[in-house]
Amino acid sequence: xxxxxxxxxxxxxxxxxxxxxxxxxxxxxxxxxxxxxxxxxxxxxxxxxxxxxxxxxxxxxxxxxxxxxxxxxxxxxxxxxxxxxxxxxxxxxxxxxxxxxxxxxxxxxxxxxxxxxxxxxxxxxxxxxxxxxxxxxxxxxxxxxxxxxxxxxxxxxxxxxxxxxxxxxxxxxxxxxxxxxxxxxxxxxxxxxxxxxxxxxxxxxxxxxxxxxxxxxxxxxxxxxxxxxxxxxxxxxxxxxxxxxxxxxxxxxxxxxxxxxxxxxxxxxxxxxxxxxxxxxxxxxxxxxxxxxxxxxxxxxx
Amino acid sequence: xxxxxxxxxxxxxxxxxxxxxxxxxxxxxxxxxxxxxxxxxxxxxxxxxxxxxxxxxxxxxxxxxxxxxxxxxxxxxxxxxxxxxxxxxxxxxxxxxxxxxxxxxxxxxxxxxxxxxxxxxxxxxxxxxxxxxxxxxxxxxxxxxxxxxxxxxxxxxxxxxxxxxxxxxxxxxxxxxxxxxxxxxxxxxxxxxxxxxxxxxxxxxxxxxxxxxxxxxxxxxxxxxxxxxxxxxxxxxxxxxxxxxxxxxxxxxxx
Ligand SMILES: Cc1cc2nc3c(=O)[nH]c(=O)nc-3n(C[C@H](O)[C@H](O)[C@H](O)COP(=O)(O)OP(=O)(O)OC[C@H]3O[C@@H](n4cnc5c(N)ncnc54)[C@H](O)[C@@H]3O)c2cc1C
Ligand SMILES: Cc1cc2nc3c(=O)[nH]c(=O)nc-3n(C[C@H](O)[C@H](O)[C@H](O)COP(=O)(O)O)c2cc1C
Ligand code: FES
Numbered sequence: 001x002x003x004x005x006x007x008x009x010x011x012x013x014x015x016x017x018x019x020x021x022x023x024x025x026x027x028x029x030x031x032x033x034x035x036x037x038x039x040x041x042x043x044x045x046x047x048x049x050x051x052x053x054x055x056x057x058x059x060x061x062x063x064x065x066x067x068x069x070x071x072x073x074x075x076x077x078x079x080x081x082x083x084x085x086x087x088x089x090x091x092x093x094x095x096x097x098x099x100x101x102x103x104x105x106x107x108x109x110x111x112x113x114x115x116x117x118x119x120x121x122x123x124x125x126x127x128x129x130x131x132x133x134x135x136x137x138x139x140x141x142x143x144x145x146x147x148x149x150x151x152x153x154x155x156x157x158x159x160x161x162x163x164x165x166x167x168x169x170x171x172x173x174x175x176x177x178x179x180x181x182x183x184x185x186x187x188x189x190x191x192x193x194x195x196x197x198x199x200x201x202x203x204x205x206x207x208x209x210x211x212x213x214x215x216x217x218x219x220x221x222x223x224x225x226x227x228x229x230x231x232x233x234x235x236x237x238x239x240x241x242x243x244x245x246x247x248x249x250x251x252x253x254x255x256x257x258x259x260x261x262x263x264x265x266x267x268x269x270x271x272x273x274x275x276x277x278x279x280x281x282x283x284x285x286x287x288x289x290x291x292x293x294x295x296x297x298x299x300x301x302x
Numbered sequence: 303x304x305x306x307x308x309x310x311x312x313x314x315x316x317x318x319x320x321x322x323x324x325x326x327x328x329x330x331x332x333x334x335x336x337x338x339x340x341x342x343x344x345x346x347x348x349x350x351x352x353x354x355x356x357x358x359x360x361x362x363x364x365x366x367x368x369x370x371x372x373x374x375x376x377x378x379x380x381x382x383x384x385x386x387x388x389x390x391x392x393x394x395x396x397x398x399x400x401x402x403x404x405x406x407x408x409x410x411x412x413x414x415x416x417x418x419x420x421x422x423x424x425x426x427x428x429x430x431x432x433x434x435x436x437x438x439x440x441x442x443x444x445x446x447x448x449x450x451x452x453x454x455x456x457x458x459x460x461x462x463x464x465x466x467x468x469x470x471x472x473x474x475x476x477x478x479x480x481x482x483x484x485x486x487x488x489x490x491x492x493x494x495x496x497x498x499x500x501x502x503x504x505x506x507x508x509x510x511x512x513x514x515x516x517x518x519x520x521x522x523x524x525x526x527x528x529x530x531x532x533x534x535x536x537x538x539x540x541x542x543x544x545x546x547x548x549x550x551x552x553x554x555x556x557x
Pocket of ligand 3: 522543
């Protein structure tokens with residue numbers, strides 16, 4: 001049985017990736033199981049300089065999902081390269097550096113710096129709903145996506161994944177713009193902008209007022225968007241948004257993704273990634289599928 | 303690794319005050335590793351409809367028995383109330399209380415409401431602590447006899463004066479500090495109480511450990527959602543309550 005997938009020239013041992021921001025730099029979950037189990041780890045969103053993030057509360061549960069407003073707390077690119085990356089390189093999983101910035105220059109500088117490091121791929125997050133400048137502002141306009149992707153590509157010597165925001169009217173426009181700009185792969189979806197109010201105090205639950213919705217509740221939106229994007233591009237797609245079980249992963253691959261990322265599910269079940277991988281194997285055995293790549297995009301729409 | 307997820311058999315479960323549920327489960331692994339002040343991340347529903355675990359403090363741990371006490375509040379704890387066979391628990395988690403019986407000969411312990419439960423194991427392990435327990439009213443007073451059985455001095459206060467001292471527990475602690483020696487304070491309870499304890503301790507130069515609450519995701523330090531504000535500048539201005547805490551030195555944090 002083949003579980004290997006190839007994303008923009010980088011071979012992953014299996015299609016399981018950790019979703020940025022839910023898995024830190026792998027240290028904590030690495031105590032539960034070996035990171036060798038993963039296809040790749042996508043690390044916490046990095047910025048050029050360290051960031052302290054938003055005030056608490058930063059998380060709440062909603063029906064079947066969660067809202068978060070962490071706001072990219074991270075130690076910055078240099079600290080990542082110096083202290084975290086060497087640890088991650090001890091494992092067979094590939095390392096994806098997730099980048100966020102306030103300006104196009106920030107992204108370019110980060111892409112340049114990270115390209116000189118041992119990371120395997122770069123993921124450009126132009127879809128974070130929890131920061132004021134940059135972030136999602138870059139990801140909701142096709143022209144801006146085209147422009148920023150083109151610029152960052154000049155500095156990226158590693159495959160560049162563009163992470164798309166679901167907070168748009170037409171996801172295919174955004175995907176096409178990223179492809180035109182030279183993206184090597186796409187990942188989707190980031191969180192959906194949401195809000196929750198405490199009816200007793202009449203105050204928003206998150207100090208940031210709004211936050212990003214993730215978890216099982218967003219899966220149908222993710223599946224739909226992946227399906228639509230698959231119709232308009234041949235770029236590899238990393239699908240994410242609510243994947244909690246092996247069946248969810250299969251559904252997302254049928255819709256068109258080549259690999260899947262697991263985020264919120266880790267919180268409930270620290271072994272989620274391992275269990276999801278097992279679930280994929282079970283499905284393949286049951287349906288006599290020898291190669292995991294044979295599932296991608298195989299939804300039948302008459 | 304000192305923590306993991308376990309399916310823990312429920313040994314006993316009873317309502318000890320209105321909506322306050324006292325639970326003992328079987329878990330040799332968690333009970334033997336548990337330290338006073340640490341917490342459990344408890345699964346209250348299925349992964350799909352309820353993606354987050356709920357943090358609940360360890361009240362006591364002995365041999366293979368693990369005890370926690372929770373208040374029924376929202377969706378999660380309402381559901382937890384219904385689980386009678388096995389509870390899925392991740393733990394023990396977080397930084398425990400610092401216990402140093404050689405250095406601190408006169409510890410004071412102060413708790414408010416559900417914040418009194420995490421102090422039970424601590425009280426058992428301290429030499430000669432004075433314990434102040436504050437509750438809203440007589441109906442909420444719990445565990446008084448048990449605290450009394452593990453330390454020489456437990457004083458209960460109620461906000462409405464319906465039981466014990468008429469007023470806030472912190473006033474009792476203030477009196478103790480004025481008239482006697484207190485060389486360390488341990489506190490857990492509602493934020494206003496913690497603020498007052500922090501101010502009192504710092505005004506009197508008494509080292510003070512407080513246990514904080516914050517909404518949590520992963521519970522193990524990976525997601526950075528449980529942050530509390532500290533006096534550190536920069537990236538770690540916000541520390542993780544689940545990993546760096548829940549117990550902090552009062553001087554570390556901004557409340
Ligand atoms: C370290 C720690 C130890 C705790 N120990 C105890 C204990 O021993 N006994 C006890 O009764 N309670 C304790 N709590 C509080 C307990 O976690 C909340 O009462 C519980 O999460 C409420 O969940 P719910 O589903 O009933 O409420 P809901 O309001 O429906 O919960 C919605 C979301 O908010 C979170 N949330 C709501 N209130 C709190 C809170 N005060 N703190 C953290 N998260 C919250 C929930 O976990 C959930 O993710 C502790 C909290 C922390 C952080
Ligand atoms: C707590 C939290 C933090 C996140 N931080 C980032 C981030 O730093 N960068 C990023 O690109 N996406 C971030 N995301 C989005 C996830 O990577 C993912 O796209 C989204 O959560 C959907 O997947 P899920 O439903 O499996 O969680 C974050 C999500 C959560 C829940
Ligand atoms: S709850 Fe995830 S870091 Fe504390």
